[in-house]
Amino acid sequence: xxLVVFFVLPLYVILSVAFGTVDPTFQSAVPIYQxxxxxxxxxxxVVGDAFGYQRGVYVRTFIYVFVASLICVFIAxxxxxxxARFGGKRKGLFLTLLIAPFFVSYLMRMLAWINxxxxxxxxxxxxxxxxxxxxxxxxxxxxxxxxxxxxxxxxIPYMILPFYGFLDRIQQSLLEAGRDLGxxxxxxxxxxxxxxxxxAILAGVVIVSLPMFGDYYTHDLLSPSPKTTMxxxxxxxxxxxxxxxxxxxxxxFILMILLLVPMxxxxxxxxxxxxxxx
Amino acid sequence: xKGPSTWYRNPWRKPHVLQxxxxxxxxxxxxxxxxAILISFNSGRSSASFQGFSFQWWAxxxxxxxxxxxxxxxxxxAAIVQTVRLSVISMLIAVPLGVSFAIGLxxxxxxxxATANFWMLVSFVVPEIIIGVALFLTFTYTLHAxxxxxxxxxxxxxxxxxxxxxxxxxxxxxxxxxxxxxEAAMDLGAPPRAAIRRILLPMLYPAIFASFALVFADVVDDxxxxxxxxxxxxxxxxxxxxxxxxxxxxxxxxNAAATFMLFTTVLVIAVVYVLxxxxxxxxxxxxxxxxxxx
Numbered sequence: 001x002x003l004v005v006f007f008v009l010p011l012y013v014i015l016s017v018a019f020g021t022v023d024p025t026f027q028s029a030v031p032i033y034q035x036x037x038x039x040x041x042x043x044x045x046v047v048g049d050a051f052g053y054q055r056g057v058y059v060r061t062f063i064y065v066f067v068a069s070l071i072c073v074f075i076a077x078x079x080x081x082x083x084a085r086f087g088g089k090r091k092g093l094f095l096t097l098l099i100a101p102f103f104v105s106y107l108m109r110m111l112a113w114i115n116x117x118x119x120x121x122x123x124x125x126x127x128x129x130x131x132x133x134x135x136x137x138x139x140x141x142x143x144x145x146x147x148x149x150x151x152x153x154x155x156i157p158y159m160i161l162p163f164y165g166f167l168d169r170i171q172q173s174l175l176e177a178g179r180d181l182g183x184x185x186x187x188x189x190x191x192x193x194x195x196x197x198x199x200a201i202l203a204g205v206v207i208v209s210l211p212m213f214g215d216y217y218t219h220d221l222l223s224p225s226p227k228t229t230m231x232x233x234x235x236x237x238x239x240x241x242x243x244x245x246x247x248x249x250x251x252x253f254i255l256m257i258l259l260l261v262p263m264x265x266x267x268x269x270x271x272x273x274x275x276x277x278x
Numbered sequence: 279x280k281g282p283s284t285w286y287r288n289p290w291r292k293p294h295v296l297q298x299x300x301x302x303x304x305x306x307x308x309x310x311x312x313x314a315i316l317i318s319f320n321s322g323r324s325s326a327s328f329q330g331f332s333f334q335w336w337a338x339x340x341x342x343x344x345x346x347x348x349x350x351x352x353x354x355x356a357a358i359v360q361t362v363r364l365s366v367i368s369m370l371i372a373v374p375l376g377v378s379f380a381i382g383l384x385x386x387x388x389x390x391x392a393t394a395n396f397w398m399l400v401s402f403v404v405p406e407i408i409i410g411v412a413l414f415l416t417f418t419y420t421l422h423a424x425x426x427x428x429x430x431x432x433x434x435x436x437x438x439x440x441x442x443x444x445x446x447x448x449x450x451x452x453x454x455x456x457x458x459x460x461e462a463a464m465d466l467g468a469p470p471r472a473a474i475r476r477i478l479l480p481m482l483y484p485a486i487f488a489s490f491a492l493v494f495a496d497v498v499d500d501x502x503x504x505x506x507x508x509x510x511x512x513x514x515x516x517x518x519x520x521x522x523x524x525x526x527x528x529x530x531x532x533n534a535a536a537t538f539m540l541f542t543t544v545l546v547i548a549v550v551y552v553l554x555x556x557x558x559x560x561x562x563x564x565x566x567x568x569x570x571x572x
Contacts, residue, residue, distance in 0.1 A: 079303050082296040097304050103544060104311050105499035107517050108536040111524055112314035115533070118326040122313070125327075140525075157307070207403075214405020217502070221524055232407055239411055239506060252411050259405070267399050 054234065061230045064144065065212045068151035069205050072159050075152070076204065080163035081193075084170075098164070101157040110221045113150060114140065117222070142225025150222040151212055159204040166200035167193075203269060206262045213259060231255060315540070318533035325528040335534040348534045353511075354519065361515040361539075363429065364504065365497035368436040372493050375437070376444025377486055381474065383445070384452045401439040402446070406502040409439050414506040428509035435503045440496060444489035451485035483557040491550040495543045 083094045101109065116123050117139035127134060139146050170193065178188035216232030235255065238248035313328075318336070322329030332338065337349045348354055383395055401409065413435040417427055459481065463473040497504075501517040508514050514522075516539060520532045 075299065075303055078296055078299045082293060082300040086293055086296065094300070094304075097308065101307050101311075103495070103547065104540055105517065105536070105543075107499065107501055107520055107524075108314060108540060109311060111520065111533065111536050112310035114524055114528065115314055115317055115325050116310055118528070120324070121326040153307070153310075210403055211405050214407040216407060217521065221521070224525055232405075235407060235411060239414060248411055249415055252408050252415075255405070255408055263400070263403055266403055267396070 057229050057234060058231060060228070061213065061232075064148055064151065064228075064230065065209050068148045068155070068212060069209045071148070071152045072156045072208050073201060073205060076156055076159040076163050077197075077201070080160050080167050084164055084167035095164075098157070098160055106154055106217075109154060110150060110218065113153065114221060117146065140222060140224075142223045142227045144223075144228055147219060147223045147228050150218040151215065154215075154218060155208045155212060159208050162204050162207065163197075163200060166197055170196055199269070203266065206266045210259060210262060210266070214255060314533050315537050317530050318537045320530045320533075323529070325530050325533060335530040336538075346531070348531055348538060351531070354516070354531070354535065356512060357514055357516045357519045357535075358538075360429070360513055361498055361517070364432055364436065364515060365494050368433050368440055368497050369490055369493045371433070372437045372440040373444050373486065373489050376441045376489060377448050377482065379441065380445045380448035380452060381478070384449060398442045398445050402442045406439075406500075410435070410503040410506040413438070413503065417507065426509060427507055428513050431507040431509070432504055432513065435507045436497055436500065439503075440493045443492045443496070444486070447489045447492065448482060448485045451482055455481055480557070484554050487550045487553045487557070491547045494546050498539055498543055 079098070083091065083098070087094050115121060118124075119138050119140075123139065124137065127137075137143075174192055174196075175188055178192050179185070183191065214232050214235075215230060216236040219228055219230050219233050220236075231251070231254075235248055235251040238251060316328055317325055319331050319333065320328055321332035321334065335347050338347050346354075379398070413431075414427075417431050417435075455478075459477050460473045463477045464470060468476065498515075499517055501515070501521045504515050505518045505521065508518065516535050520535050523529075524532055
């Protein structure tokens, strides 16, 4: 057993280093392995694009992820708060229903929305009954609304459960104390519950926004139009066009650097938690 | 006098707004999926509206469709085979590997162990596209002489990050077990190897079964890494097929494929849950604990 660990562990570390940090300097499809020969040709190219004609894509990605995470926080917090504090006898049922989306793959859940949002789909039918609502919209034709909805729908379950886990652990006595001392429910919430859950909210935002930054499939499935391209799509299309390997590598690198801060925060908090538990 | 403001100020009123939000969320999160399942039994060709019940997209011969039905189309049949192949093989590699990592990391402290632990967590939080593209580049630029894109590359890629599931689940379990049992066994004269095999491993069965289910379900659903590392259309899994066809040529057959994946996953999880209950007896195995492990 120890032998396996001793043997495989360094191997795995080497592999992960090899996989994790692809050096961004392949020249005309020939990788350079010695760092002292690295050239900055492709890096300059891609970074130049990032500040040039592709800047919109980066800005857009940030906006979409920000808006989607914000919506996630509001809905997830409300739901988790309700289930944790007022779930009562139905808590088990609520939890089962909250966990259910985990069993359904992301793909299937997006497929469901493709069905619903088609021009002759049910969403347009329902909207058709409502006067003044937009009629016969091709929702899949590249609307930011659709994309953000898809992101929220796809990632919100990952936020609700940690929120629930946290809110469930807040001691009721603290809240009761706040109320006994004369604070209104709203004030108790703002002064006690919210400050206590700040860390959980931050962690939830990180959990949700990390995969959103690397997301390309929601765009591909729900709004395949250049108007809503995200950074993930740049990367994806670079991989699928021949000879653009270096560009893809640089994009991976850029994405890694962008995500370093939230990732570091998340890793530190989880390893702290592990330490506390041991 | 009972006006709206008194109602609003009543500290003991029920949280109606929150209740509405919660139920609204639950409906919103589950109904679209149910609709998609329903459409897989559509008798018409539309993937947007339900026109009547039939099994034609599952096993029949739907008229006027190039693809055919899920179980009769040779292309989708190959995809099913590839899905099962990838998920079973990577499950059989990733879980034993992960379990031994977990035991090793738990027992062995130091810089190397800390680094390995760090990489486990990294591969857990990094967006999958980064791992997928990095693997793709590694296989096409560095290892192309040894390993071509295809099943082998897919399995190596999947195992590389799926291994962190068993590590995390088993480590959590190890933390709650503690060291006493193993030490007692060794005090009673068992060599370390036997102590692990006879005492520790049986206690870890629930966690191990849970990781089997996790890895299996995740590989079945994966369409990022699998797509980047597939050599051609013959190594594409069901999920990759759905991904590439869902927008271009929507058809209820892809709903049937996705529903089939869902049923498979649920079936595997159910089987694992039964095993979990069986082997976890006397160890406070409950449904909620199981699902939190998932």
